[in-house]
Amino acid sequence: MRPPPSVVQLTKILGAIVKMKHYPTAISLSLRAQSKGITPSLVSLNILINCYCHVGHMYFAFSTLGKILKMGHQPDTITLNTLMKGLCINQMVGEALGFHDDLIAKGFRFNQVSYGTLINGLCKTGKSRAAIVLLRNIERQGIKPNIVIYTTIIDGLCKDGLVIEARDLCSEMIERRISPDVVTYNTLIHGFCSMGRWEETYELLNEMFRKEINPNVYTWNILLDAFCKEGKITEAQAMLALMMKSDNKPDVVTFNGLMDGYFLRNDVNASREVFNKMIRSGLSPNVTSYNILIDGYCKNKMIDEAMDTFREMHRRNLVPNIITYNSLIDGLCKSGRISQVQDFIYEMHDKGQLPNVITYTVLLDALCKRQHLDEATMLFRKIVDHGIQPNVYTYTILIDGLCKGGRLNLARQIFQQLLTKGYRLDVQSYNCMISGLCKEGFVDEAMTLLYKMEENRCLPNLVTIETILRGLLKNNENDKAKKFLLEMTDRGWFKKNFILAVAGNCVCSSNF
Numbered sequence: 001m002r003p004p005p006s007v008v009q010l011t012k013i014l015g016a017i018v019k020m021k022h023y024p025t026a027i028s029l030s031l032r033a034q035s036k037g038i039t040p041s042l043v044s045l046n047i048l049i050n051c052y053c054h055v056g057h058m059y060f061a062f063s064t065l066g067k068i069l070k071m072g073h074q075p076d077t078i079t080l081n082t083l084m085k086g087l088c089i090n091q092m093v094g095e096a097l098g099f100h101d102d103l104i105a106k107g108f109r110f111n112q113v114s115y116g117t118l119i120n121g122l123c124k125t126g127k128s129r130a131a132i133v134l135l136r137n138i139e140r141q142g143i144k145p146n147i148v149i150y151t152t153i154i155d156g157l158c159k160d161g162l163v164i165e166a167r168d169l170c171s172e173m174i175e176r177r178i179s180p181d182v183v184t185y186n187t188l189i190h191g192f193c194s195m196g197r198w199e200e201t202y203e204l205l206n207e208m209f210r211k212e213i214n215p216n217v218y219t220w221n222i223l224l225d226a227f228c229k230e231g232k233i234t235e236a237q238a239m240l241a242l243m244m245k246s247d248n249k250p251d252v253v254t255f256n257g258l259m260d261g262y263f264l265r266n267d268v269n270a271s272r273e274v275f276n277k278m279i280r281s282g283l284s285p286n287v288t289s290y291n292i293l294i295d296g297y298c299k300n301k302m303i304d305e306a307m308d309t310f311r312e313m314h315r316r317n318l319v320p321n322i323i324t325y326n327s328l329i330d331g332l333c334k335s336g337r338i339s340q341v342q343d344f345i346y347e348m349h350d351k352g353q354l355p356n357v358i359t360y361t362v363l364l365d366a367l368c369k370r371q372h373l374d375e376a377t378m379l380f381r382k383i384v385d386h387g388i389q390p391n392v393y394t395y396t397i398l399i400d401g402l403c404k405g406g407r408l409n410l411a412r413q414i415f416q417q418l419l420t421k422g423y424r425l426d427v428q429s430y431n432c433m434i435s436g437l438c439k440e441g442f443v444d445e446a447m448t449l450l451y452k453m454e455e456n457r458c459l460p461n462l463v464t465i466e467t468i469l470r471g472l473l474k475n476n477e478n479d480k481a482k483k484f485l486l487e488m489t490d491r492g493w494f495k496k497n498f499i500l501a502v503a504g505n506c507v508c509s510s511n512f
Helices: 008-020 023-035 042-054 058-069 077-089 093-105 114-126 127-141 147-159 163-175 182-194 198-210 217-229 233-245 253-266 266-278 287-299 303-315 322-334 338-350 357-369 371-383 394-404 408-420 428-440 443-455 463-475 479-491 496-506
Strands: none
Touching: 008 023, 008 042, 023 042, 042 058, 042 077, 058 077, 058 253, 077 093, 093 114, 114 127, 114 147, 114 322, 147 163, 147 182, 163 182, 182 198, 182 217, 198 217, 217 233, 217 253, 233 253, 253 266, 253 287, 266 287, 287 322, 303 322, 303 357, 303 496, 322 357, 338 357, 338 394, 357 371, 357 443, 394 408, 394 428, 408 428, 428 443, 428 463, 443 463, 463 479
């Protein structure tokens, strides 16, 4: 435009673009405007800082703060809150706290929004108790925490499994005449449901009714989903009836929870009926709905039905995600239809859904179980070459496959590398290696590895003991086997009756 638009007009445009979350576009436009000679205002620079924070460019966000100071502007609360929020959403909570302390030392004062941002950042990184310490600090500064701050900490405590502390904080909140709302109660109910503490859950629900706080769809969905996950379908159906009685219409999440619950009980027909009922009620199934169906069919070895559901998903113009593909690949592998898997791998690349460690681990497991060890080792190298970090489960599958396929030396080499690199191996990983060693007659080495487990703070289980015991008996080392059992009892790893039960299963010599 000639003359160029004013900074006020530019700021309105930037604000509109940011509301649509097109942060890179807003950054580009802001920088172009400055290059054309339009002097930015504090408001437009605050918008720019917000955009940099959302795209993870904190260095440029703080450079913009420097520009604000250089231009003679005084950063306002919005500037500082935006920077703190940016640090928190980019997992730099420690830096956010340091930034806060530095500004406090320089005389800046923060408001409820500032502290709400910091507390949210702490809770999302699992530091809910540190959030309580900050809560006490702001109270000493004369800033009264609001319901958002309290609910955020309650949510953090529940997610950290500290439900009693969360309930106590809610009681403290009520004592200070801050009334909890439906979000607060939903948070607490979700926390107690996750811990399987039904008595406290019902108590909270009744408390809501007493205070005339109406449960919403989310409240009912939390309860229904929790019951379904524990296989309590009757109770879940009762929750659904109460939900409808309280004028809350079930949504897609409600039906998804019920479908999942029926599949957990291997009731495929009931789950499909719930799916059909969802459609009849006028709701459109989402990707999660189809993922539940596909995964359920695959787990019940109904691969053709899973494939039909996958095609139906395409007809509804729903885009499959990594979970969809992983479920199908797992089902195909376990049904011995590995030849079809490669087509899905190609499709995943075409659709931009790149295979992850789970995808490759499933395929690796199938190859190892069929003793296609050359293909398995080639796939493993491919995983590493693609920059995908194998997890302990991936390594365990490979080690187990190599041991069972008579490639003990390679398995031993990989296992030793994991120990050297400091991997926290679980009991299953050790059991696979111990089993491989015993199978080849290296029982002494297997026993050495057993003691290594203890050093690495991984306790053996009955499978470990039974494997070594069988190895000793197979080598006719009966005296050594007796001594081994006594040592296991003396170490206190297992009770004597358990050890005797293991011995009873393993005895194959009347001399033992």
